[in-house]
Amino acid sequence: MQPDIQDQAVIDADELMAKTAGFKLSAEREAMVDDLQSRYPNKKATLLPLLWAIQEQEGWISREWMAYAARRCEVPLSHVLGVVTFYTMYHQKPVGKYHVQVCRNISCHIRGATGIIDAVERKLGLQHGGVSACGKWSLEHVECLAGCSWAPVMQINRTLHENLSPDQAVKILDELE
């Protein structure tokens, strides 16, 4: 799990914090965060749910929103950056409208994951980590999704598709077009 640092310019934390002073989530999400902060033992512990709320609203987590999270949870910006880069599901750049995750781990492999991966790659014209130019699709090969008994599986956004054949996988993508 290594942070992707290639395309990241040096950040001036103070400047970023100042620039994002007025950031706010939707009223509903702010209320949700307030509620959690009243239940959790401290504000820092609400960082993961807060990052989820940001990603649900924005689709990804920009440096500006990380600065917002740092302020909201009373932690340094570097801490937020460390957390965001540690967890694979927080996106540091936009992903497609449909984020396709195909499982490549052992149980899916035994039930034909390679065929699913090939078919999906060909269909979308994308490789692992790719985002289509139109912004509609992104593709990721992922580790076990805890759907092993219904392998092979693929998850699109938050919906799990089970017991796939390559044709079925392509058909599911076709129907989203």
Next chain:
Amino acid sequence: MTKVLFEHRGKKGVDTFAGWEAVGGFQALKRALKMKPEEVIEEVKASGLRGRGGAGFPTGVKWGFVPKNTGKPIYLCINADESEPGTCKDRVLMEELPFMCLEGALIAAYAIGAKLAFWYIRGEFDLSERVIRKAVETLREKGVIGKNVFGSGWDVDLVVHRGAGAYICGEETGLISSVEGDKGQPKIKPPFPAVEGAFRCPTIVNNVESLAAVPWILNKGGATYAALGTEKSKGTKLFSVSGAVAKPGVYEVEMGYPMRDLIMNECGGPQAGKTLKAIIPGGSSVPVLPAETALGMNLDYESVQAAGSLLGSGGVIVIDESQSMPELLAILGRFYAHESCGQCTPCREGTGWGSRLLNRIDDGGGKSEDMVTLERIARFMTGTTICFLASSMAMPIQSFFKHFRHEFEALLPATTEARGD
């Protein structure tokens, strides 16, 4: 065969509050609230229930480790991270029997004296998370989570804490780090979480399946549960079977049930046209066994260990003759290298180095000494790290080599010179 966890599975509406009540739901919680916390712990101890998350530690004993009267808050973490490849049982419990899981968690919270519980659920889960969140909301509305539960004077709160894609957060101290808003990095034990866990307070971490058995135990009595299974492995266990069988799925059987029966009866035998070669009985981290060895053993902690593996999470991965063992091991190696949190050098370097060697063997570019190197790496990854992730890669390497050495050797040049390098 007696069903504990799946007693009510498939009954209409059993995933709703009213449906769960209709099959006797919340009787166990009400009963527990009339008992002293220590009495609840004693009942769970008497059941012999052991943790179903992989390590198999006796649940009641663990609860008893929480120190009394420290003045600090006590926390319960429900481990719904379910990330061990081959394991998909907790998902079924949460999606189909959410109120049973929650009732078990609330009883545990009461027994250990926790006022706040964190339901730690892996970020990829969709349905499971929605179902659990909705069930928690319902319980809040009904006052089963909140102040003065069932008029007992006991207050409790429970929040759903969603992970964000990191296998290591299934390890209990990594989970705690993640609950605290940190990177999910495990912490050195001792102190054990029961003494000093989340927010440096006493914390119990339990797997969903362990907690889901607790309502049944309180309703029927610890002794009734202990009468199921074998002498040392009590009760029932869920097995999530995947791979080359006709009917993969999640099955509940009594501990000590023959693996052969599980595969031949519950799972309908091998997938059409396939011959079985190997079985990993307890999730990807435990040693692989040749199919005939695995089929000859019973499914309880001691028998599986005697056969040379571990019961682990109960994720039974069935491998047929058409699979290449070097390829499967390379897949597992890549997984552990990807998931190492990077704190310990033997793990960070060992998983990455090991994975690269396994990949090149699988690709046909291996060197004759690669297996010896891998064996050395596996040895130095074992017992030298903060958590068991490193050993979880070492055990597959050692067991794949032990039982399927010929498949690796067939891909390697006989001597270094033979390849001219």
